[in-house]
Amino acid sequence: MIQALLVLMLATVLPIGNTEQVRVHGVAWHRLPDGRAAMVVRFHVKPGWHMFWTNPGDSGAPPEVKAILPAGWKLGEPIWPRPRILDDDHETVFVHEGEWAWLLPIHSDSAGATPNFEVELQLKWMACQDACVVGRTSVRVAAPTGDLTPLPHQMDGGSYPTTLAAGDSAKVVDHVLHLDLADTGHGSATFLQGVDPGVDVVGSNPVACTVEQGRITLANDLRIRANNARGKPLAIHGLVLLGTKISDPCIAIRLPISDTNDPVQGQPSH
């Protein structure tokens, strides 16, 4: 207990970066379920303003980070909490409001290693209300001391993605995304796509899933344009959002797409 408290106290970031619209008000170390250490960056967004999810939607830009790490350590892909969907006359954007936390995993060649060094994070973000601003700060995160505490399932009211449960499936066949998951009683489900160069769900994003007879299912066409992938492997990723509240669960989906036939030359077979 004392050790856990010490970890939280010593991992507190100094100094904290502030702008009028967004404050970075703390960074704490946690252990992710996959064993990696992660810095959890806490943002406070001024009421009425919002920051953006990894796929901001029709406009916006997600936060960016550069981490100064010792040799042998790498920053992993950030983990985002479930976003709120803002829909108005002209656009749909996927956002984070109020208090929210961004997970920045780091890993080394030695699995499960605990970092014992200070990290410098260079953060940049966009925040919008009617107008938009871009903010930046550089923060130094003290090395954790002692064991890292496991990541809570929720922070600041937002849920973090879990993985598919046993018996659930997600696949891409013939340019169609298929989902088949157990219905856990949240009433509705949608698939929200991230940014995947060269791959887009056909129709609007997010896409509504069918919920009936205890299953959540989706069969949605994908528009695949390998020419737009800029040399990156084709893939689709996103979240299955159960229910409608940001505290409801969400499930991460990430699927490589091996079929690289470019529909510019030949349309999907289905």
Place this chain on the structure above:
Amino acid sequence: MKKNCLLSMFAASVLALGAVAIAANSEQDKKPSKEVKAEKAEIGKPAPAFTLTTAEGKSVSLSDFAGKTVVLEWFSPYCPWSGMESDDSYWSTGRAAKVVSGIKQADPDAVYLCINSNFDGYDGKSASENGKDSMAIVGSVGVPVLLDLTGVVGKAYGAKSTPHVFIVNTKGVLAYIGAPTTKDGKELFAVEAVKAIKEGKDPKPAETKNYGCGVKYQKKA
């Protein structure tokens, strides 16, 4: 007075053109309760025709540039990713000038136009102030700013952010939609697209993820 004059010129131009897409959107504007989100303009389909007025009062139509590659950049002088001075601004960091110059090198006949769809009164600015503020930023590069105060043209193209770029090829077909460059300015998508069009090829990529501030269309009451 000037605002009314601009609006009148715009309305007259639209009527004269009879552009289907624009006319359809004008109808929507008359019926706010039935407004739907603009469909995205699509690669490989004809670019919506338009006539707009520049910040300096000159009427400009897409058809004026028939047979030329036309780059349309949605722009706002009040957005830190677009015209406002910031470390990320497409214009104030010099990225836009680099793109405009790269396009001219790739195809001396190509045309670069900025379109400002901020509604009249956005951020407390009149149409006239919006136009002047826009020209103060892009005028030195020799790029005209077309004012789309009703947002009809922006909606016809599906312009969502500033910046957001649409490139029309020499046949009047949309060939590229997306960001002008990567956010760090290292990849100049718009220049590469114009080069490809000049060589008779389809741009690769033909679509990229746009970023920036939302286009400030007039919201319905």
